[in-house]
Amino acid sequence: RRVTDLPPVLFLFSGQGSQQGGMGRELHARFPVFRDVLERCEELAAPRLGHSLLEVMFAEADPRLQDTRCTQPAIYAHQAALTALWRERGVHPAAVFGHSIGEYAAAHAAGVYDLETGLSIALRRGELAAAVADQGAMAAILGDEAEVAAVLAAFPGVAIAAVNGPATVTIAGARAEVEEALRHLREQGLESRPLPVSHAFHCPLIEPMLARFGSFLRGQAFAEPQIPILSGCTGEYVAA
Numbered sequence: 001r002r003v004t005d006l007p008p009v010l011f012l013f014s015g016q017g018s019q020q021g022g023m024g025r026e027l028h029a030r031f032p033v034f035r036d037v038l039e040r041c042e043e044l045a046a047p048r049l050g051h052s053l054l055e056v057m058f059a060e061a062d063p064r065l066q067d068t069r070c071t072q073p074a075i076y077a078h079q080a081a082l083t084a085l086w087r088e089r090g091v092h093p094a095a096v097f098g099h100s101i102g103e104y105a106a107a108h109a110a111g112v113y114d115l116e117t118g119l120s121i122a123l124r125r126g127e128l129a130a131a132v133a134d135q136g137a138m139a140a141i142l143g144d145e146a147e148v149a150a151v152l153a154a155f156p157g158v159a160i161a162a163v164n165g166p167a168t169v170t171i172a173g174a175r176a177e178v179e180e181a182l183r184h185l186r187e188q189g190l191e192s193r194p195l196p197v198s199h200a201f202h203c204p205l206i207e208p209m210l211a212r213f214g215s216f217l218r219g220q221a222f223a224e225p226q227i228p229i230l231s232g233c234t235g236e237y238v239a240a
Helices: 025-030 032-049 053-058 068-088 101-109 115-130 145-152 175-187 204-217
Strands: 010-013 095-098 137-142 158-165 168-173 191-194
Touching (some): 010 101, 095 101, 145 175
Parallel strands (some): 010 095
Antiparallel strands (some): 158 168
């Protein structure tokens, strides 16, 4: 079938935890458009990080990839480069949707801001998150929201951070309480796995960064979305 005959495509941009060693290395070597996006991100990110972003991304097991200061710009850069590659191949999203840091890549894909502005936001978000003292932990649970919430009622330091599907929930909070909550969830027959993140995102522990991040964002320039964006918070299409 011709590309023009295919049904509309929605691009989904994942959040932190999707990073992995070697991310983008082979695509960077093979496709000029992918390489160009990553190299432009490298120029902006390296001075801020104090080291090469691409060196960390391309390594098989660089511990710096798990540092949120590096993780967030790495995911943003990789997703922006993938978007450019798909578009060069004739695959254009009819709408975009992102979770967490992926929502910033989705906004770039929709034309809300240019590549460099989005990367600057990802870098600042990672820096502020890294500065939060109480790091906490996160875990993915195979269970529905009601089941998980019933167990978490006994753990005030743990919150539901994301409802990813009818039977997939992410929790976040103080590390000791998350570990104890996981033990109770397993006793209820619910499978779980810790997430490779440096902080407990999407829960009250991250709130100390919000004022400074909001102040930073108010200094950025945003444009009208050129294609629809689904909100990761409401599931509805967002206006400007």
